[in-house]
Amino acid sequence: MQMKDFVIDDSLKDLTSHNTVVMPxxxxxxxxxxxxxxxxxxxxxxxxxxxxxxxxxxxxxxxxxxxxxxxxxxxxxxxxxxxxxxxxxxxxxxxxxxxxxxxxxxxxxxxxxxxxxxxxxxxxxxxxxxxxxxxxxxxxxxxxxxxxxxxxxxxxxxxxxxxxxxxxxxxxxxNGCKLEYIQTEILKNQRMKQMLSWIHENYAEKMMLGDIAKAGQLSRSECCRYFKRVLKTTPLNYVIDYRIQKSLYLLHQDDATITEVAYQVGFNSTSYFINKFKASINMTPLAYKNSKINNR
Structure with a gap:
């Protein structure tokens, strides 16, 4: 069995069925x-x-x-x-x-x-x-x-x-691993998931750094430190990357135009979407769309 794509919810929780047998x-x-x-x-x-x-x-x-x-x-x-x-x-x-x-x-x-x-x-x-x-x-x-x-x-x-x-x-x-239980680590993990969940629920809307920080009950500076430490990027750059990820699924649809896709995933400019998409995927959205259609 080959698993190709993952289905995840707004909190990044994997929703893919994990049962290839009758057991869990x-x-x-x-x-x-x-x-x-x-x-x-x-x-x-x-x-x-x-x-x-x-x-x-x-x-x-x-x-x-x-x-x-x-x-x-x-x-x-x-x-x-x-x-x-x-x-x-x-x-x-x-x-x-x-x-x-x-x-x-x-x-x-x-x-x-x-x-x-x-x-x-x-x-x-x-x-x-x-x-x-x-x-x-x-x-x-x-x-x-x-x-x-x-x-x-x-x-x-x-x-x-x-x-x-x-x-x-x-x-x-x-193996003998000595176990530790640090409450601050548990809280950090929870807050990171809360911020990611908020982004994934609202990615198509206008995003402000303060809104992301509020979702994790953090200051804006602390929010930036969380993203830099865990994801090696800024909160707003993560938003752009996530919007591009979501656009990949839409570009597989024959009747979706580039402009429609751009606005559906939260970009308010088609040219800006094309620019960011090309920087991330190394091709334009139209080239990506045509390549997927031609490979069916």
Missing amino acids: LACYKITINQNIHGYIPLHWHDEIQFVLVVKGEAIFQVNEDWIEVREGDGLFINSGSLHMAQDKEQSGCVYICLNLSPFFVLSQELYTTYVKPYIQATNLTYLYIGVNEIWGKNILDAVLEIYQFIERKSQHYEIDITIQLAFIWKQLID
């Missing part, structure tokens, strides 16, 4: 450059995620950190963490993605002791999984096995999957 998990391959954006856009979800890069190299952003993941290695991304992925140097990166509900990792009786503390830890937004570490290789091999179980659907494969999930989690715990 999904395991599929992703080719990064086949996504409509050419990369996996920033999003988050309640599920935990394990990644295994099977071809090329990927660059992941998880909250404020940027992580290069080599072929053969992987990544654990914790529940609720903002993350995105892009191909490194056009390597044609392909990775296996295992998403699953934290409540399904272990039995209900064991969840409070062995899962919940790790899900809530503020210093475990992600964990690099190297194939050269014994515990890391064990996790990555198990992720691959789960992917193969789902592809083959042999008898009792669901039981095989649950066995592998318990094994994966034990390997992660055995």
Whole structure:
């Protein structure tokens, strides 16, 4: 199974169905450059995620950190963490993605002791999984096995999957990560999501820095520091980038004109939209639209 596009709501929460089997998990391959954006856009979800890069190299952003993941290695991304992925140097990166509900990792009786503390830890937004570490290789091999179980659907494969999930989690715990719980980190994550949610709900309207800051209960200067620290951009530049992302979907429609698209996503000038689109996508909106129509 190949996952191409993600459906996210106004808070960047991933709404993509994460069930490739009857259990609350999904395991599929992703080719990064086949996504409509050419990369996996920033999003988050309640599920935990394990990644295994099977071809090329990927660059992941998880909250404020940027992580290069080599072929053969992987990544654990914790529940609720903002993350995105892009191909490194056009390597044609392909990775296996295992998403699953934290409540399904272990039995209900064991969840409070062995899962919940790790899900809530503020210093475990992600964990690099190297194939050269014994515990890391064990996790990555198990992720691959789960992917193969789902592809083959042999008898009792669901039981095989649950066995592998318990094994994966034990390997992660055995890694010995010391857990921390910092309230300021929890609050920062919440405020960032609040500001992003407000932008995504109102991107088609006129945007002011003060409005974005108010959504996160911050001053304008603190709002700018949040965006610079987490997203390496300014709030208003993020708005422009997000409007361009939204325009990609509209440009796939045969009857949508460039001017109509520009105004629908919040630009009040067609020429300004064309200029910003070209700077971001390296082609004009019309060229992008024609290329998608011709490739159908």
